[in-house]
Amino acid sequence: xxxxxxxxxxxxxxxxxxxxxxxxxxxxxPGITAVTPVRLESGNNISIKLNVYNAPWLRDNTxxxxxLPKQEEFQIPAKVILVSKGVEGRWESxxxxxxxxxxxLIALFDFKMGKSKIPNDxxxxxxxxxxxxxxxxxxxxxxxxxxxxTVGVSTMTSSSNANIAVEQESFEMKFPNRVVLNESVRNLFxxxxxxxxxxxxxxxxxxxxLKYLRFSNLEDDIMADALxxxxxxxxxxxxxxxxxxxxxxWQSWWPAADPKLNGVAIxxxxxxxxxxxxxxxxxxxxxxxxxxxxxVFIFPIFIALIVIMPKLSPNSLxxxxxGTVGFNKYDLDSTMRLFFYPAVIGWxxxxxxxxxxxxxxxxxxxxxxxx
Amino acid sequence: MKTSVSEQFDANAAELLAHHNLMNAVYGVLVxxxxxxxxxxxxxxxxxxxxxxxxx
Numbered sequence: 115x116x117x118x119x120x121x122x123x124x125x126x127x128x129x130x131x132x133x134x135x136x137x138x139x140x141x142x143x144p145g146i147t148a149v150t151p152v153r154l155e156s157g158n159n160i161s162i163k164l165n166v167y168n169a170p171w172l173r174d175n176t177x178x179x180x181x182l183p184k185q186e187e188f189q190i191p192a193k194v195i196l197v198s199k200g201v202e203g204r205w206e207s208x209x210x211x212x213x214x215x216x217x218x219l220i221a222l223f224d225f226k227m228g229k230s231k232i233p234n235d236x237x238x239x240x241x242x243x244x245x246x247x248x249x250x251x252x253x254x255x256x257x258x259x260x261x262x263x264t265v266g267v268s269t270m271t272s273s274s275n276a277n278i279a280v281e282q283e284s285f286e287m288k289f290p291n292r293v294v295l296n297e298s299v300r301n302l303f304x305x306x307x308x309x310x311x312x313x314x315x316x317x318x319x320x321x322x323x324l325k326y327l328r329f330s331n332l333e334d335d336i337m338a339d340a341l342x343x344x345x346x347x348x349x350x351x352x353x354x355x356x357x358x359x360x361x362x363x364w365q366s367w368w369p370a371a372d373p374k375l376n377g378v379a380i381x382x383x384x385x386x387x388x389x390x391x392x393x394x395x396x397x398x399x400x401x402x403x404x405x406x407x408x409x410v411f412i413f414p415i416f417i418a419l420i421v422i423m424p425k426l427s428p429n430s431l432x433x434x435x436x437g438t439v440g441f442n443k444y445d446l447d448s449t450m451r452l453f454f455y456p457a458v459i460g461w462x463x464x465x466x467x468x469x470x471x472x473x474x475x476x477x478x479x480x481x482x483x484x485x
Numbered sequence: 486m487k488t489s490v491s492e493q494f495d496a497n498a499a500e501l502l503a504h505h506n507l508m509n510a511v512y513g514v515l516v517x518x519x520x521x522x523x524x525x526x527x528x529x530x531x532x533x534x535x536x537x538x539x540x541x
Binding site: 134138295296297298301304305308344347350351354355358359361362363464468471472475478479 | 507508509510511513514515517518521522525526529532533536539540
């Protein structure tokens, strides 16, 4: 292989190797995955169970946390605190214990509100580590006032709660740990670039279709056709991988309320119609002219349907559209970017490579027909 | 320690969540992509075979 001519094949091979191996190998940051019970009543001593994911300091299974050295490099859970947006003050655990189970932490609380009026509210749970950092799970517990809790002292500590920064600013080669997503956050490198590849290929195809309309060179039409066919392959893979991901995170194979999914359904149908349209005509020049006009026409509509409309819509499940937070907000120290951008480039190069194979077959086919 | 039904339910839910780490979704997605690309390559392979047969 001539390196200069085939550079994108090398890009595909090297980048994808890096993305697949690195994307599977790197661990997730520690995070709280579950808190039980989710509903509490004040006036009691209550133990709350926290499931913590990927936290090496829970492996020790030591009950005497206090006796461990509290240095910077040792991240030991110091206490568990509950805070709420609507409440000035915080509940701090009296004691924490490691349960027998791996990855579980038990925090003992003494919830006594006494006479002070503290509203019933949703509380976020934080684990304060010995190095001053926090792990958090937003709005994890609803704390209500029980009828019996009218006398006694409040055990709530007053504080402004302003200085709790959950995210760790220091750079770590670890992926962010988000509620619901958990390990499947890695699919960012495999599902999302399918759509980038589809858009890239369809965009180049629209360019070649325009070129055909300008110069009437059948070579351009064959190129556009090969790109669209492989673009549709990427789109189909994007749909199936997206459905798989949605099943485990959104609990549905195809949540119809999502504007991006509806847009994709219409857009894919338009490109299926392209295949149908092309198959109905035999004269190469007529076929090329009509399908070129069609593909130039539908490409901007496709962009509007899957990129612009979801961004404008009032609600969406997809990140970064319809008021939802984009993935860039999850990725505060840019570890994901180190894999996401190479993934986009690598997958585009791979699908372009496949389109190139499809093109060469079509060219050979054309030559044999003309013989 | 007495446990009510709802606490028991919470404990079960937590247990489920703890073992539900979604890594399988990542493997599933990768398998789907590679199988999909492989099937397409097999189709291209057949097309090339047909062309070769016509040539001879």
